[in-house]
Amino acid sequence: MSALEHFLSVVEQNGSELWLRIGQHIMLTGVSTLAAIAIGIPLGIFAEKRAWAERPVLATVGILQTVPSLAMLALLLTLIGQIGAVPAIIALTLYALLPIVRNTVTGLRGIAPSIVEAARGVGMTPAQKLSLVEMPLALPVIVAGVRTAAVVGVGIATLSAFIGAGGLGQFINRGLALTNTDLILLGAIPSALLALAVDGSIAAFQWGIETRRRARDLPRIWTTRIATALPAFILVVGAIAYWSTSSGLPAAMQGSTRGGQETLRIGAKNFSESEVLGEMIAQLIEAKTDLRVDRRFGFGGTMIVHRALIEGEIDLYVEYTGTALTTIIGAKTITDPNRVLAYVRKVYAERFHLIWLKPFKINNTYALAVTSENARSRGWATISGLVADAGGLRAGFTPEFSQRPDGYPGLRKAYGLSFGQVFDLDAALMYRAVAGGEVDVVSAYATDGRIDAYNLILLEDDRHAFPPYFAAPVVREAILKAYPELRTVLAPLTDLLDDKTMRALNWQVYGEKKSPRTVAREFLRARISWLPATRLNDGHAFATGSSATRVRSAVSQRRRQ
Amino acid sequence: MIVLDNVSKSFDGGQSYALCDVSLTIEEGETFVLLGSSGSGKTTILRLISRLIEPTAGQITLDGRDLNDCGVIELRRNMGYVFQGIGLFPHMTVGQNVAIGLRLIGWPLPKREARARELLDLVGLESDAYFAHFPNELSGGQQQRVAVARALATDPDYLLMDEPFGALDALTRETLQKEVLRLKASLGKTIVFVTHDILEAFILGDRIGVCNKGRLDQVGTRRELLKTPKTDFVRALLARPLEQLETFQDLK
């Protein structure tokens, strides 16, 4: 199968979602560009008319554009306390301001002084001068600014997916998380095409306004009219795509907290383990309760998904005890797993009204990994056992592990351990390097699927230098009150999962390129005997045939946000 | 009646003066021609009258009222101005340019267009051929005629014309000069007319003011200027064309 055919089949499989994402993407870019036009042009006019205002205005919009996109999104998130389209549109609008304001100033400034004097001389008021003479003459330059803003906007809008605003970035985000090139391309190619379409349509608009001045015969008048209307046409198509797909989604997608909701919104961070666990929870809830599940996966960071939970944009997601302790609460590391859990439980309940359910037996902490041959031949089983040999060993660590206090520095303190050589390596290279014998020991995440795939052994942390990172569902208090059955529904997962199982599941996503949904479904059906018999919330029996499965996944795909 | 009373204008905060201590009275219904070499301050006088710039010192009155007390928009709408740089709006058609003043005072479109066509025909441009053209599709002389038509459109009481016929051939120029004379006779407009061309000044001007380096050397009828030039500059300025005329006589 050629690359093109393959890509087309990927497009076909994700057809309905692709349509939705394109619609969202156009909506995000369109609304923000229109907002930037509405703000930027008056601002540019103001800056040009008032000499004192020009520098501060241009400097401000200039600085806005230098703020890194993710920092801007995170900042807006804390400022307006909301995830989704609103902060994304605000961020995109702020980015779009600079080219529009600057080109407005440049365009107005470029008008010949004799024309401006003639406008005054024939008796125009300042407002008439602006609308009848200055704006029409500056328009080509201003439109060029809008063109830059819109095209750049299409690119930046892919980042909106990090804060749950959807768009084509959703595919890219998911693809990056699952190292799935198909998904990355499914987001990247349409967004590149969209950028070209936007660029082309505004170019046509420019051509249209310029040529209209010359067009005196009917055919040319019509071509220029059509060219001029193109950008509006794209916006309308986007709006139709957006509304036609989003109105079919559960109402919960638009609103936030409402009492008596029938839909549970489950979040996940943008890496495979988080999504697989999120899927398991979602599928259990769908199978065992009458609730519908709205999957809101792919959040771009701990703080972002945490905020989403606090704000009631999602109801539940899987967090790690160690992450909650250090990243969210900001406390010093504690190494006793039970004390960590007790502490985060207490703080979460008091401070955020969030409940930690019973943790899974998955501890995704840091670990040291060696090849199994070395472990056998040199008798390494614990980190203590490594101390004597350490001086002659080469270690490969991720830069993060080398720096973090709970990484290598903590390890040195706890064990008095010092490796002969330490190399900073990218995570993917790290595993290959140790398997190939280029380094002797590497840092690893305890549940990384690559550990077993590369036939590595994790050394026991016998002095408990690494803080515990146990995974557990965190749910909003109000939701748990309304649906207390969630505890029992999710309870089976506690005994089904352990580090080794999780590694295998992660490898199915990372190495075998299965979707988290499939991995979760196959796992649950193999391990939970009652699952296949249970009625599904959308009314279909969970038949074993592949066609029924496809119908089901198409249905849930539509609900996915 | 326009009166300039000891008017000075400096563009650089008093270091040099584009216009220095000029006093001048332009009577109602008169055609007053400003003559003088390049950079002598002729355009500056017109711009002061239409309040495009403010005097550094001195006072200007219009029919006895201080110019600053007249609403500036009303003032300009009552003064048809043919700019030296022509100043047509490049994004408007010839028709729209001519009718702009009427648009500002709220005439409906059909009336505006009819009036614009009438004026184009008056200045010798076939309205059917040029109405929908844009200024840069016209020759320099054609553009000047459009500018004249625009200044006439609202039938203003005052006309400020800054070298309006500079780019025209002698024949067209003569036609338009005659038109100005006719306007003056039939409509009684007060016209301030700037030119370099001494013959044009003699044909059109009831009185002529000679500018020299920001000062008004002399104001008078053509006869007074010829008979009793007040300064060497005035004498030299008027002598040139007569000498040239004699050169042509020799060729005959």
Ligand SMILES: Nc1ncnc2c1ncn2[C@@H]1O[C@H](COP(=O)(O)OP(=O)(O)OP(=O)(O)O)[C@@H](O)[C@H]1O
């Ligand atoms: N906006 C301005 N800023 C500075 N100096 C100016 C400005 N406008 C005119 N001047 C100066 O004022 C003087 C008179 O200019 P003005 O335009 O009145 O001359 P003019 O008699 O109309 O000349 P021409 O016959 O070449 O049109 C010139 O020296 C010119 O440099």
Ligand SMILES: [Mg+2]
């Ligand atoms: Mg001049």
